[in-house]
């Protein structure tokens with residue numbers, strides 16, 4: 001089934017974000033936050049709309065995005081959730097780097 005050009009672009013940006021060369025920035029965000037494994041029982045009380053890069057890839061593959069904006073909003077969720085829950089530290093720094101990367105690719 002032919003993909004709309006705007007979704008091809010989303011695909012391209014997502015492929016870049018998950019590359020191993022960006023591991024320092026992306027590894028925290030590749031899969032849904034496992035609040036049990038991470039021993040952060042308050043996570044789902046604080047974060048109402050969890051999101052991650054893997055879920056975004058699935059949604060893109062299943063054609064669940066209505067527009068590129070919809071896709072961009074999910075990416076912003078990842079970063080906003082991280083800043084809201086983690087306040088500061090390594091994972092927030094990683095989220096900031098990932099956001100810079102996204103903005104670079106998105107603007108291309």
Ligand SMILES: Cc1ccc(Nc2c(-c3ccc(O)cc3)nc3c(C)cccn23)cc1
Nearest residue numbers: 027028033038039040081082083085086091
């Ligand atoms: C006690 C404690 C404090 C902070 C964290 N953060 C955190 C997160 C995280 C990512 C996105 C997000 O929106 C929220 C959390 N991912 C991790 C991972 C993969 C390993 C270790 C810590 N991690 C975990 C436990």
